[in-house]
Amino acid sequence: MKNNTILRTERLHAHYILDVYGKAKVIKAVNDVDLAIQEDEIYGIAGESGCGKSTLLKALAAAVEPPLRIISGRVTYRIAGAEVDVSTLTQEEKRKLRMEYIAYVPQGSMSVLNPVSRIRDTYRDFIESHISVHQKGEAFALAKEHLTELGLPVKILDAYPHQLSGGMRQRVTIALATLLKPRIIIGDEPTTALDVVVQRGVVQLLKDVQAKLKNTIVLVTHDMGVHANIADRIGIMYAGKIVEEAPTEKIFSAPTHPYTHYLINSLPKFGDKSPRESVPGSPPSLANLPTGCPFHPRCPHVMDICKQEMPGYTQVASNHKVACWLVGEGTHGKAA
Amino acid sequence: MKLFRDLLRDYRFAFAFGVLCILVAFALLSFFSPYDPSRWGQVPRDLRPSAQHWLGTDSNGQDIFWTATFAVRNSLIIAVIAGVVSRIIAVIVGMVAGYKGGTWDRVLMFFSDSLLVIPLFLIIVMMAMLIRASLNLVTLGLLLAFFGWAWDARLIRSQILSLREREFTQTAILSGASTFKLVINEYMPYTTPLIFSTLINNMAWAIGLEITLAILGLLDLATPTLGTMLYWAINYQAILLGRWWWVMTPITLSVALFIALYWLSVSISEYLDPRTRVQRVGAG
Amino acid sequence: MFLKRYLIPRLIQYVLVIVLGITAVFFIPRLLPNDPVLRTIAEMRARGAYLEPGAMDKIISDLQQMYGLEGSLWDQYLAFWGRLFRGDLGVSFFQFPTPVIDLIMTALPWTAGLLLTTTILGWVIGNLIGGFAGYYSNKQWSRVLDAIAMVVRPLPYYIFAFALLLIFAYYLRWFPISGGARLGMRPSWSWPFIQSVLWHSFLPAMSILILSAAVWFQTMKLVVQNVNAESFVTYAKLSGVKEGRIVSRYVIRNALLPQITGLGLSLGLIFSGALITEIVYSYPGLGTLLYNAIINGDYNLIMGITVFSILAITTSVLIVDLIYPLFDPRIRYM
Numbered sequence: 001m002k003n004n005t006i007l008r009t010e011r012l013h014a015h016y017i018l019d020v021y022g023k024a025k026v027i028k029a030v031n032d033v034d035l036a037i038q039e040d041e042i043y044g045i046a047g048e049s050g051c052g053k054s055t056l057l058k059a060l061a062a063a064v065e066p067p068l069r070i071i072s073g074r075v076t077y078r079i080a081g082a083e084v085d086v087s088t089l090t091q092e093e094k095r096k097l098r099m100e101y102i103a104y105v106p107q108g109s110m111s112v113l114n115p116v117s118r119i120r121d122t123y124r125d126f127i128e129s130h131i132s133v134h135q136k137g138e139a140f141a142l143a144k145e146h147l148t149e150l151g152l153p154v155k156i157l158d159a160y161p162h163q164l165s166g167g168m169r170q171r172v173t174i175a176l177a178t179l180l181k182p183r184i185i186i187g188d189e190p191t192t193a194l195d196v197v198v199q200r201g202v203v204q205l206l207k208d209v210q211a212k213l214k215n216t217i218v219l220v221t222h223d224m225g226v227h228a229n230i231a232d233r234i235g236i237m238y239a240g241k242i243v244e245e246a247p248t249e250k251i252f253s254a255p256t257h258p259y260t261h262y263l264i265n266s267l268p269k270f271g272d273k274s275p276r277e278s279v280p281g282s283p284p285s286l287a288n289l290p291t292g293c294p295f296h297p298r299c300p301h302v303m304d305i306c307k308q309e310m311p312g313y314t315q316v317a318s319n320h321k322v323a324c325w326l327v328g329e330g331t332h333g334k335a336a
Numbered sequence: 337m338k339l340f341r342d343l344l345r346d347y348r349f350a351f352a353f354g355v356l357c358i359l360v361a362f363a364l365l366s367f368f369s370p371y372d373p374s375r376w377g378q379v380p381r382d383l384r385p386s387a388q389h390w391l392g393t394d395s396n397g398q399d400i401f402w403t404a405t406f407a408v409r410n411s412l413i414i415a416v417i418a419g420v421v422s423r424i425i426a427v428i429v430g431m432v433a434g435y436k437g438g439t440w441d442r443v444l445m446f447f448s449d450s451l452l453v454i455p456l457f458l459i460i461v462m463m464a465m466l467i468r469a470s471l472n473l474v475t476l477g478l479l480l481a482f483f484g485w486a487w488d489a490r491l492i493r494s495q496i497l498s499l500r501e502r503e504f505t506q507t508a509i510l511s512g513a514s515t516f517k518l519v520i521n522e523y524m525p526y527t528t529p530l531i532f533s534t535l536i537n538n539m540a541w542a543i544g545l546e547i548t549l550a551i552l553g554l555l556d557l558a559t560p561t562l563g564t565m566l567y568w569a570i571n572y573q574a575i576l577l578g579r580w581w582w583v584m585t586p587i588t589l590s591v592a593l594f595i596a597l598y599w600l601s602v603s604i605s606e607y608l609d610p611r612t613r614v615q616r617v618g619a620g
Numbered sequence: 621m622f623l624k625r626y627l628i629p630r631l632i633q634y635v636l637v638i639v640l641g642i643t644a645v646f647f648i649p650r651l652l653p654n655d656p657v658l659r660t661i662a663e664m665r666a667r668g669a670y671l672e673p674g675a676m677d678k679i680i681s682d683l684q685q686m687y688g689l690e691g692s693l694w695d696q697y698l699a700f701w702g703r704l705f706r707g708d709l710g711v712s713f714f715q716f717p718t719p720v721i722d723l724i725m726t727a728l729p730w731t732a733g734l735l736l737t738t739t740i741l742g743w744v745i746g747n748l749i750g751g752f753a754g755y756y757s758n759k760q761w762s763r764v765l766d767a768i769a770m771v772v773r774p775l776p777y778y779i780f781a782f783a784l785l786l787i788f789a790y791y792l793r794w795f796p797i798s799g800g801a802r803l804g805m806r807p808s809w810s811w812p813f814i815q816s817v818l819w820h821s822f823l824p825a826m827s828i829l830i831l832s833a834a835v836w837f838q839t840m841k842l843v844v845q846n847v848n849a850e851s852f853v854t855y856a857k858l859s860g861v862k863e864g865r866i867v868s869r870y871v872i873r874n875a876l877l878p879q880i881t882g883l884g885l886s887l888g889l890i891f892s893g894a895l896i897t898e899i900v901y902s903y904p905g906l907g908t909l910l911y912n913a914i915i916n917g918d919y920n921l922i923m924g925i926t927v928f929s930i931l932a933i934t935t936s937v938l939i940v941d942l943i944y945p946l947f948d949p950r951i952r953y954m
Contacts, residue, residue: 098858104859106854112852112855113855114852114856115950116873116874116877116948118949125856126856126859129859129860129861129862129865162950162953163953446633446636449633450636450640452885453641454637454644454930454933455888455929455930455933458926459645459926462649462923463648466659547778547779548778575790587779587782590779591775591783594779595771598773599774
């Protein structure tokens with residue numbers, strides 16, 4: 001079988017190690033995560049806020065800086081057919097890979113673009129850091145061409161970020177991320193903080209970009225509606241672990257982990273007037289995880305074993321794995 | 337108490353707290369002084385430090401060690417009066433401006449902004465000149481308090497503004513709590529740490545201004561304070577005449593005091609909000 | 621929008637603060653129980669001046685005229701403003717009949733040369749070092765600088781000035797203990813005179829420079845650390861923008877914004893703590909002028925210096941406010 005995995009993590013543990021007045025405090029944000037993300041795939045990572053998904057994203061983007069540390073495991077990219085462990089790259093090698101190989105789309109908040117620069121200058125900073133520009137105005141011409149290609153108005157180049165709407169700022173970030181046709185795009189809640197209509201436009205833009213570039217998008221958001229709309233496969237994250245992973249359709253039609261059930265049931269359904277069920281309780285503190293399965297304090301089906309041991313993955317279908325004692329004890333570790 | 341234990345792990349807080357305790361103990365020694373601080377010529381003049389006079393004597397014929405205990409005590413008294421009274425003004429102004437909003441807010445903030453821009457130091461000098469005769473520890477403390485609240489009223493106001501947006505304000509208003517009760521029960525617990533950290537800053541500011549006014553000869557020079565000690569040392573050209581012990585004593589004490597107060601306030605405000613330290617530009 | 625929401629409120633505030641400040645200067649001596657005329661006479665006597673009993677009434681009325689104490693309070697107030705608009709701050713009492721404004725203008729170049737230069741230089745140096753220290757806050761040198769600033773920062777100007785004076789002028793004798801230039805030298809643009817001025821002002825300049833740089837260093841370091849955590853910096857880093865560009869165009873430029881506002885206020889602080897530095901070094905500027913005015917009880921001169929400083933501070937704050945939009949497009953295109 002041809003290896004199509006472009007982005008892989010192997011038993012990845014990433015923790016924040018903080019020094020709080022002389023006492024070390026460890027926040028276990030990513031615990032034992034195995035991902036194998038394919039080329040030409042949109043992979044969604046879902047979970048409540050504070051489940052470690054943003055940290056996982058940092059690890060995927062090779063942007064681990066103290067106090068965050070990779071405790072064990074590794075992240076690999078497949079660049080030109082060869083698997084590369086990102087921890088072996090130098091700072092400058094990593095810098096060059098950004099935008100050209102792996103691009104990042106942040107949440108389009110008020111402060112995502114440099115507030116004192118026109119969009120044009122942001123474009124120039126981004127372009128000139130990667131392409132050697134010989135002529136004045138070359139970067140500007142490139143930016144114009146690119147915006148037209150994506151169907152965005154060229155006049156926004158003269159605007160300052162605070163003059164743009166939230167949706168437009170988000171589109172600008174997507175446009176910037178796709179500028180150098182990267183193989184991987186990582187999106188960190190790119191639709192959050194936008195209203196529903198604008199959200200749909202942004203999701204459509206991402207889909208269009210992916211269809212054109214045939215690349216990989218890793219999308220982190222807590223919004224299951226967005227995942228349903230865009231993702232090919234979804235990993236459900238809870239307390240720093242992927243607790244269930246399956247193609248989108250299976251996640252929604254046959255959710256297996258009780259937590260996934262809750263996430264899906266909290267979505268409004270057309271014509272259904274029964275009150276929405278939200279997950280009882282609140283997510284555990286990553287600094288102080290419960291023993292066993294971290295979901296057990298909130299789980300309606302909790303058993304004795306859940307409180308003592310973390311279950312391994314069980315393959316419920318060929319590409320559907322879940323970590324839950326209800327399904328089986330599983331084989332801990334690598335998913336096929 | 338947990339707060340205090342956490343803070344003590346910060347070396348700056350531990351150091352500053354220790355220094356401050358020593359200085360307070362030093363000030364308390366003044367109650368056992370064998371000399372009357374207001375009388376001159378009680379000991380031989382200009383003696384170097386010795387077993388009998390630990391820090392030497394000055395040209396007024398006072399024992400420097402015992403005078404210094406009074407000086408620290410009096411400077412602290414001025415600072416506490418100025419700090420506490422100006423805190424009361426700052427809290428009232430900040431809370432009224434933040435809670436009432438509208439015209440109240442605009443007028444009060446105009447006054448506090450003006451106080452930040454107007455050269456307070458010169459205004460205080462003018463006032464001190466006119467009431468020099470009746471300027472004692474209490475009136476000086478009150479004079480400083482009257483001018484030292486503006487910046488902190490602003491800080492308290494902005495905190496009230498953010499608290500007002502919170503849920504419990506709405507709940508309390510809807511359940512019919514009186515404004516007074518709301519402020520005391522709901523807002524005070526949140527603003528107390530801020531008030532405390534601004535108190536420390538304000539005390540440092542008051543001591544700095546006290547020393548400045550004394551150097552200018554505007555205080556009652558017979559009352560020993562850190563400022564008046566320096567005044568006499570300068571007045572008698574202690575530096576030129578090589579009487580280093582006379583200059584060094586008030587300088588060392590005030591350096592220790594300023595650093596201790598500053599570190600205390602920095603470590604407390606960093607503990608409260610790691611992102612923003614309360615900044616006050618300059619100390620005197 | 622910019623005019624209505626930014627410019628006009630600031631101009632109104634500017635005028636109101638001046639009116640409020642000068643009104644305070646006018647009323648303080650009149651509302652306090654002491655009569656400045658009687659106090660002045662008492663001080664003249666205390667200094668051993670013989671005052672002929674017959675001439676007393678004349679002296680009192682002269683003094684009243686000098687202090688602008690004739691007529692009702694309202695008349696006095698209007699007359700006060702009237703003279704102010706003509707640039708008349710009254711005459712100095714102890715250097716009679718030199719106008720106060722002349723004394724201020726003689727001292728001003730010294731103060732401007734020393735305090736204005738060092739305040740601005742301190743701002744530049746402090747922000748520059750603080751900017752880099754904030755960006756590289758994990759580095760060893762950044763922590764060492766931070767520790768130094770933690771010790772220097774809380775010290776008042778004159779305490780620090782004293783410390784430098786003791787070490788460099790008294791103990792090491794590298795620099796003169798006092799004065800603005802060598803005694804007996806006439807002010808001119810000749811090299812020996814300039815050299816002498818620079819040599820004399822080195823210690824006072826250093827004491828202000830180091831202290832104000834320490835203040836700006838600390839605030840800038842903190843602001844930079846906060847800007848560094850902003851999402852536009854993270855975004856630029858994750859997009860592989862070159863580090864030099866991130867530091868200069870993203871971090872420093874944004875971090876400077878609050879510092880620019882701060883500069884206006886700190887120019888105002890010249891008239892508080894920093895003036896005392898002049899007294900410590902007997903440097904012939906406004907601080908020493910103020911000191912002599914206090915010693916001599918020259919109330920007109922003190923009022924004059926205060927009025928002058930109110931105008932100088934509010935104007936410098938206004939100028940900084942007017943310049944600010946050039947650096948912040950969010951204000952320019954509201």
